[in-house]
Amino acid sequence: MLAEALALSAALFTIGVVGVLIRRNAIIIFMCVELMLNAVNLSFVALSRYYGADGQVFVFFVMTVAAAEAAVGLAIIISIFRHRKTVNLQNINLLRG
């Protein structure tokens, strides 16, 4: 089942990347990043079955970083929404020259 799990992980990661590229809603893009992290977690868990439990420890750390990232990222989105009244990335072009 290792090959199937890794193939599923690759497919989920690609769906996450495509989601980041085709959507404009900042919150949905953020959730696509979470989907990519989940795909990586799946390959860690699948490989930990064959290479030892260290992979599961890394999943633990990835989840911690994801939680921290969600807290800070959503705070940034709220703060942008207060200024621009939108989360559509097309309207958020402050850095464009």
Added chain:
Amino acid sequence: MIDPPYPLFYTFNFYLFGVIALASSLAFVTRKSPIAAALWLVNTMFALAALYVMLDAHFIAAIQVLVYAGAIMVVFLFVIMLLNLGHPSEVADVRGKWGKAAAAVLGVILLAQIAVMSGSRVRPEWILPRGEMDRLLAEKGAIGVVADPLFTNYLLAFELTSVLLLIAIVGAVTLGRRSDVAAEATTGESVSAG
């Protein structure tokens, strides 16, 4: 996980939850409403938790449901509710022709890279002996298998995680504060009229 050959029941369930995860994630990126997208993502995470159980990572599966599907996604739904984004926005959310073409090209390239990489072989000495993981699970239990390396080899990383979380808390509170409150705090003036 059982060593090969796998029983039919195991294989069927593995493919079932794999297809559920794949279908929910596809539904997730195509939904217009942020609420629907978030709920499909929760469904994906539950299917992944089931796969973790089948891959013998019981503790990680429990954490996946509690932390990911529970805590993180609730924060997302809370923000969607707070910003009143529950309805599909009038502005087109999905990018135009060129954005989709770029996404398709990048997706195909990514899948091709992974297909090439899947042909590579790892060194046999890295692979645990057959049945080693089952022996560890029987000896230490599902939590002990994770806790043992976490509190010995990765103790420094574990402690640094607490610093990361502290920084994230401070950052979130600072960013989430209203700007007038923040201005008062920096000028040092106390609030006189409430």
